[in-house]
Amino acid sequence: MAARAELETLNPAQREAVLHTGGALLILAGAGSGKTRVITVKIAYLIGELGVDPRSILAVTFTNKAAAEMRARAAAMEPAAADVMIRTFHSFGAWLLRRNAAAAGLDRGYAIYDDDDVISLLRTIYPDEPRGGLARYARQISRAKDYTLRPGDDLSLISPGPELAEIYRAYQRRLDEIGNVDFGDLILKPVELLRADEAIRRRTRQRYRYVLVDEYQDSNVAQYELLKQLCDEETYLCVVGDDDQSIYRFRGAEVRNILTFSESFPGTMVIKLEQNYRSTGPILDVASAVVQHNLGRLGKTLWTERTGGSEPSLALLRDQDEEVDYCLDLISREPRETAILYRTNAQSRLFESALIRAGIPYRIVGSLRFYEREEIKDALAVLKLCANPRDEVSFRRIVNKPARGIGAKSLETVTDALSDHGGDVLEATAAAAAGLSRKAGAAARAFGATIRRARESLGGGKLSDFTEALVRELGLWELHAEGQDPIVAQSKVENLEEFVNAASLYPATEEGLAEFLELVELDRSREADESLDAEVTLITMHNTKGLEFDRVIVTGLEEGLFPRGGDEDPDEIEEERRLFYVAVTRARDELFLTSCGYRRLHGRVMDFVPSRFLGEIPAELLRHATAGGRGRQAPGGEEYPVGGAVYHDDYGMGVVTSCRHSGSELVVQVRFETGRVAKFLPRYTPLEKVSGDDW
DNA sequence: GTCAGAAGGTTTTTT
């Protein structure tokens, strides 16, 4: 269907958003309100009806999946949309840097370091620092870049002391010497490039007259700065997002970007998309009731024409085992597309083993990622080293894998020689080989020669053949094929084959290699088992964004687990509340909530009180389910007098410090003789009242 | 270099 016909099927707000021209536009699109549709129709309309050159449109998303979907849907309406620049923020940044490599101080063959590579690089600078410390530095540096901060800037926002500046400076110097970039650089470097180079800035602005941004609530400060650099007074900027779905603060996303968009871009028009096409009314009521408790929001109320629908249900359960039973019971009683949502990945385990036991096929999203597997990272390191012989991180990963006698001592000799060879590890290896032991020297020479020969052979043929031959020649294929566990080995070989296969679309040239590496580094979202169409999906709440299911079970609604942490940071609680909103609005037809009285966490059993979010839902919106599974114990309803003595099997004697109702639950707080204070639900946790005589 | 056992540390993770 062409854009014009498509327009007729939109609701008035959607149509207004598509037709809007002039100044900046902020589309506040509630969950399930058809925002992707609006963007894609807008792209098709610009091209097909307004005659806009598709090459002058830039559409930015956060995930490759979203970009691919946008491209496909726009092209279905308007074939010329194939020429629109539709990319993720990072991929656009990488493209801009590759295109202006010299001006950005980079080699065209630069590779992108992922988080693990960043830690490895930090380790070369701080060899004695434990991994946890390095990971913290890596996080802080990454966060600093999210805020466009450089080592010389005030970093107190990220970390109080002076040490971060020094670490960041040393890290960046080393990274620049190597000539690679990290994820943060893919945004920050383009910002700096556009700021510093007027000609490139002018050229880029002249090319993109229309800039569209999806999921704007997830943008960070650096991405905002990039938009600022891309847009002049004449650029048409349209951002789409939902402040209530901003859930990546911990990664540097700034809700303020969307909250203050109108001030940042004067003359902004705001259009709200509030009609939801996904969920039933009662489900939206639950979502709205909770998210309304947030102070920092623009405010929007979802509504739907979908009347009826079953009442969302809350089950207060004794523990995880009952929770698992409850979910399986729902699934087997009435099979249909169901997603089991949880806050932390650790919670998936019990569900997984129960589903296996019950013989119910399931799909787990986001567990072990393809590109994080050892064998794949090895193969990637091989290619990265071919692309950039200054890549010390990749060199270190594979130079002695499989073991060929190049130990720590030999490595040190090689890296000591680096500065004499412009950082080229292959040259340094050749030069240092003479100073090594006979065995290490020969091995190092052979390793270096293999990589060098491979680099020289670039220029034709298929990248898949190139990759396989090299990985085999280096002994990595054999290493992984002959692990102790034949099942593991089998899967490793299959992964390597899949990796090689992915490279077959690229030529074995320098450009082909760089392109393939970029694709792989920037698109690691694919799951190993995405083809499996099971009815049951296990997934973290974060991972559900953009997805929808007939039936959703939100599990683990317990204070301390969800929301996580205490009351210290109100912003954090608001973020968790948005996560609840995201989770609930994934459901089309049925919503179930569960909360456990106690659960095993970090090896010990801990008591939990129902999540505050449950208390924020008016009682009439929820049906209270009785527990399935095994029977409950301890009759509820009995009051515990404050000051009265109680006995708990694990904690011993204590005094009641408070006793109140939370929803329909009686919550008792006890201070034990040990000094420990804990809350209990007497309905699930045996808490024996002790008369004064027994003390 | 490899292995076993100890110690440590545990949110979420589009790129």
Added chain:
DNA sequence: ACCTTCTGAC
């Protein structure tokens, strides 16, 4: 509880 990382002995 569980998984990764560090350590010391062979």
